[in-house]
């Protein structure tokens with residue numbers, strides 16, 4: 001495997017960044033995971049827009065022009081013979097003696113890697129997955145795609161320890177925010193598709209944005225609003241979205257089945273339409 005690090009293409013095992021990089025010391029950086037289908041980046045413009053926004057919220061500039069970034073991504077895809085999988089991009093503030101305030105005039109560190117993934121298993125599509133709920137203990141700027149992911153890792157670990165595929169994080173007011181690395185969706189008892197409003201409480205997923213467009217085109221009625229865990233327990237369907245999981249049906253939330261415990265029809269219809277959309281691009 002080949003990685004891009006600060007201007008160089010290196011064998012994955014030789015690629016490294018400095019021990020005083022602020023990403024390492026303060027998680028002072030941001031990232032993107034861009035899906036790759038048939039060797040092409042999916043929704044590239046939206047991912048670069050989000051990267052630029054995350055950086056600007058932290059008073060950082062894009063490390064290179066968009067065009068250059070696209071060329072490096074294409075080169076990483078090619079050098080890794082990647083067909084289906086994802087590109088990981090990480091930009092950290094750079095190397096400086098450890099001090100909390102943002103140092104001036106340092107160069108950001110940029111790392112770009114690629115990974116091939118297997119197609120989603122048929123079991124996941126036939127049976128759906130389980131989620132476990134945990135309290136959302138994160139900071140209040142979850143819209144920034146920061147590399148500071150310890151609460152997300154803890155949530156996912158707690159889920160996996162109970163045999164669940166993903167964690168759903170729940171606010172003190174009883175509303176579900178999102179998964180540890182996915183957005184959360186339900187289809188209510190009344191057949192309305194619901195996902196949380198994209199404000200500072202969640203990361204606005206690129207898959208989420210694409211799926212809302214697909215839902216509108218398919219004439220599926222939807223609402224962007226917080227929903228409670230109680231509402232999710234009573235829902236007709238539930239699913240999760242992300243760049244690596246696309247649209248994945250959820251059939252169990254904690255110890256309860258979602259409806260009859262089978263992937264929902266709206267979920268599977270939207271999944272098909274979404275996959276068509278990204279294949280057409």
Ligand code: PLP
Pocket residue numbers: 033152178179180181182183202203204205206207208241242243244
């Ligand atoms: N929410 C969180 C916390 C995430 O980390 C991610 C993706 O990594 C998502 C949602 C889904 O975003 P996307 O669809 O852009 O992959």
